[in-house]
Amino acid sequence: MQLTGAEIVMRCLQEEKVDHVFGYPGGSVLHIYDELFKQDKVKHILVRHEQAAVHAADAYSRSSNKVGVALVTSGPGVTNAVTGIATAYCDSIPLVVLTGQVPTYYIGQDAFQECDTVGITRPCVKHNFLVKDVKDLAITLKKAFYLAKTGRPGPVLVDIPKDVSAAKCDFHYPKEITIRSYNPVVKGHSGQIKKAVKLLLEAKRPMIYTGGGVILSDASDKLIKLVRTLGFPITQTLMGLGGYPATDKQNLGMLGMHGTYEANMAMQHCDVLLAIGARFDDRVIGNPDNFGSIPRKIIHVDIDPSSISKRVKVDVPIVGHVPDVLAELLALLEEGQAKPDAKHLAAWWKDIGEWRSKDCLKFPQGDDVIMPQFVVQKLYEVTGGDAFVTSDVGQHQMFAAQYYGFDKPRRWINSGGLGTMGVGLPYAMGVKFANPEATVACVTGEASIQMCIQELSTCKQFRLPLKIINLNNRYLGMVRQWQEMFHGNRYAESYLDSLPDFVKLAESYGHIGMRIEKPADVEPALREAFTKHKNDLVFMDFITDQKANVFPMVAAGKGLSEMILAEDL
Amino acid sequence: MRHIISILIENEAGALSRVAGLFSARGYNIETLTVAPTEDSSLSRMTIVTNGSDDVIEQITKQLNKLVDVVKVVDLSEAPHVERELMLVKVRAAGKDREEMKRMADIFRGRIIDVTETTYVIELTGTSSKLDSFIEALDKALILETVRTGVSGIGRGDRILKI
């Protein structure tokens, strides 16, 4: 039997076991929406802006390890989606983005709602396709899902002209696919892994540094085993939080620009560094020349060869799928039965203990003004440390990363690479669809939340009982912090005047709004929101200290040990 | 340092823009780029001449390999290879210059492939530096137009780039 292109799209989604598609309709995708309407296997989530569709699909994937799917129309639908696609690309999130296109016979004629989708998105996708013939549609979709989730994951876009979704052909969905030009390495080089084991066992001051790759590849269990077997200290990047339990004593917390004193000091003073699924980016190692000037041996495990020796020279590169490489490392360690030198390791832990005793995350909480850190601490307590937490971008994001200890992977959902304000609320929606039973909190700022505030309407439609924790400092806080520290307190355009009444705003969307102004009210309000209003969306507007800053801080371009600590000020 | 990178890439619409986009997005430099289908029409072969430190060249090859359409990448300059570039030069060839132009073309083993009463088109193949030398040797005032293909390269002997 022959199927139309639109029917083929639906069948492919079903074959891929896609249960949710986030999207927004328009002329060029109407055939596809018509087919969505006629079936009930794939649920469509109507957002209020295409950017949010992609963010939601992205978080759906981040919190579940399924491929996220978004569907948008041509032209403005696509350009609205670009921020979402670029955000997912920077954090290597597997997505399939389906876009409508004007009919093939109009392409290139500046037709209504035509844009060069493949051209616009090329630099921010893993790969993209324009399907010109309905006969290529099924195989292209198969390729798209395969590319999105294998190797280093990423968003893949499939552009479908309107005449292609209307045309008919036989349907066959291939079970397997190979692409001759695409063969990601999976198995790490055994010789290199042996070298790594030797280095690790000889280390006097070893350190393990892990990133988003551990989360994306579901390698947490193996990582925990490895770290415990070795007894080494470990730190995670912003993207790696939850890959190793925050509450474990071997964990030094996050490193980098706003990392802990102990993590950054250990990075600078270690003699052997094992980097796993992380990419030594500027927010993590600070100045690469400074970082590289310190003699230490580096072992780097990553699925993407181009991440290795990109910013930092590596001594033992291991290209491979993280869990497989970790399994091999563990097997070698068990087989060899050699143990790291206990004496040296004890001395190293003593150094770390001293760094830790600085207690770099302490902050003053008085009786009058709510400190943003305090809200996150209380959020942690009230949710038992077991919520899914999304965030936007700014100080609140760093506070959430620093003060909400993530013990499990895929619980901390934020835009690390692109740093996109506006992701928080759509991220929370995506998480909730992927994990309907979970407690989901969105830690945001009064500026960020306004970038996708329209999604409160989507939340109403789908009755999503999210908890929005708005750390309202009336400033573009992170911008203001930089202006305070590096621009002589000239707060150019970082004050947010004319804020809406968030309580009324939430209520107008049919949600519950709360304003919390006193430190003593923080915990009771949170308890009320998470228990009494468990099944409602609660917008909690916390009026926080206006000038709180995020510390420790490594200024841009500085070395990791050149930290500014709260106590120095 | 100068490197010649050979790429086998799927002969798909947009494949060239992926490569060109990669170079511009990451700030790599392209001195010349040539591309044409191979004997297997599903594949194109591209030759790129670029410049950069060893680290940059390593990144270029890794990033090229990461492109989904790219089948194979080889840095030809790592081992013995031959490279050739084709140039067409239109020169003024009237009066006493006519004989001189023919002589120059002969010295450089060029061929005159178009003749009018006042002009020649000279075809010259060789390494880029040979083509440069030819231009140098000509009287600038007589050069009307030049066009070069950019470098094509191939490994010597057993070095074969094929799938």
Ligand SMILES: Cc1ncc(C[n+]2csc(CCOP(=O)(O)OP(=O)(O)O)c2C)c(N)n1
């Ligand atoms: C889309 C976008 N525009 C601009 C920025 C730059 N930026 C980073 S943090 C920030 C301020 C965020 O303010 P708010 O959401 O109130 O959070 P706070 O820092 O106050 O916690 C800005 C403007 C960005 N990251 N993303």
